[in-house]
Amino acid sequence: DQQVKQNSPSLSVQEGRISILNCDYTNSMFDYFLWYKKYPAEGPTFLISISSIKDKNEDGRFTVFLNKSAKHLSLHIVPSQPGDSAVYFCAAHPRGSQGNLIFGKGTKLSVKP
Amino acid sequence: DSGVTQTPKHLITATGQRVTLRCSPRSGDLSVYWYQQSLDQGLQFLIQYYNGEERAKGNILERFSAQQFPDLHSELNLSSLELGDSALYFCASSVSGGNTIYFGEGSWLTVV
Numbered sequence: 001d002q003q004v005k006q007n008s009p010s011l012s013v014q015e016g017r018i019s020i021l022n023c024d025y026t027n028s029m030f031d032y033f034l035w036y037k038k039y040p041a042e043g044p045t046f047l048i049s050i051s052s053i054k055d056k057n058e059d060g061r062f063t064v065f066l067n068k069s070a071k072h073l074s075l076h077i078v079p080s081q082p083g084d085s086a087v088y089f090c091a092a093h094p095r096g097s098q099g100n101l102i103f104g105k106g107t108k109l110s111v112k113p
Numbered sequence: 114d115s116g117v118t119q120t121p122k123h124l125i126t127a128t129g130q131r132v133t134l135r136c137s138p139r140s141g142d143l144s145v146y147w148y149q150q151s152l153d154q155g156l157q158f159l160i161q162y163y164n165g166e167e168r169a170k171g172n173i174l175e176r177f178s179a180q181q182f183p184d185l186h187s188e189l190n191l192s193s194l195e196l197g198d199s200a201l202y203f204c205a206s207s208v209s210g211g212n213t214i215y216f217g218e219g220s221w222l223t224v225v
Binding site: 004032034036041042043044045046049089091093097100101102103104105106 | 115117146148154155156157158161169171203205212213214215216217218219
């Protein structure tokens with residue numbers, strides 16, 4: 001049973017527009033959420049995170065929103081750039097798990113010039 | 114560059130064989146994690162070590178084992194390899210108590 005779900009395998013967006021990547025989770029014991037970006041032939045790169053006690057965290061063009069009641073988080077990229085084209089993984093940290101993360105299957109974002 | 118180093122980057126081997134993947138964590142990180150990414154799959158957590166001791170176990174097969182050495186580098190041993198073991202194997206590390214883990218570039222294993 002997947003505890004972290006990214007239901008959209010792919011997303012295509014025009015350069016300059018907003019990209020919204022979604023993630024749903026089932027375990028209410030997650031206390032920290034992260035987004036990673038992965039280019040082909042490279043390892044995942046940490047992008048942005050949010051604690052479960054917050055509902056928003058912003059870092060430059062990237063903002064993560066957390067809706068605990070809906071068990072849903074989203075990553076907004078504004079404005080989108082062609083260099084943002086990559087696979088984005090949502091990850092969740094179970095409380096007390098000593099660090100290991102549970103990942104979704106990823107969403108492939110394509111930003112078209 | 115995350116600071117996590119993995120070798121080899123690519124490996125092709127035959128079914129039934131045994132391979133060892135190596136990982137050096139970021140300087141100062143005590144925790145090492147191993148993840149597997151198969152085709153169309155997300156990142157599956159295999160195992161975590163902290164300062165030489167096993168800390169958590171995920172979906173790791175009995176044919177697989179790992180260890181972390183006193184210098185904090187880690188090795189993942191895969192034995193009796195099957196075609197289905199072909200995957201990208203990532204090592205990651207984190208500081209003590211940290212929630213953010215940093216990944217290496219992965220070791221691509223192909224079993225033929």
